[in-house]
Amino acid sequence: MDVMLFEKGNFSTSDVKNSMIIDRVGNIKNAKRVANILGIPEKNVIEQKNKNYLLDATVVIGMDYSQLKPFKEQLKP
Numbered sequence: 389m390d391v392m393l394f395e396k397g398n399f400s401t402s403d404v405k406n407s408m409i410i411d412r413v414g415n416i417k418n419a420k421r422v423a424n425i426l427g428i429p430e431k432n433v434i435e436q437k438n439k440n441y442l443l444d445a446t447v448v449i450g451m452d453y454s455q456l457k458p459f460k461e462q463l464k465p
Contacts, residue, residue, distance in 0.1 A: 391422060394443045404450040408432040412441045419445045428458035 407428050411419035419433045422445055452460055 391425065399448050404448055406432055406452050407450040407456060408434060410446040410447045410448065411435040411444070412446060413444050414439050415444060421449065425457070427455065427460070 389412065394412065396453065407426070409419045409423045409426075409428055409432065414437050416433065416435055419428050419435075422428075423430055423433050449456070
């Protein structure tokens with residue numbers, strides 16, 4: 389599965405405890421794939437369709453970022 393970053397920015401609030409994936413187009417299967425790549429539990433994949441966004445999903449990195457796969461791999465000795 390190819391993943392392309394469309395845009396980066398800040399979420400509407402900065403006190404998000406758990407990272408999550410927000411499905412924007414109704415393709416929960418792909419949103420769960422992105423979650424798996426990052427190490428985000430499937431329970432943290434939610435659907436909020438929005439036709440105004442030109443993207444499939446939003447990745448929200450929470451305060452648990454150090455537990456995500458990319459960060460864990462960087463911390464390995």
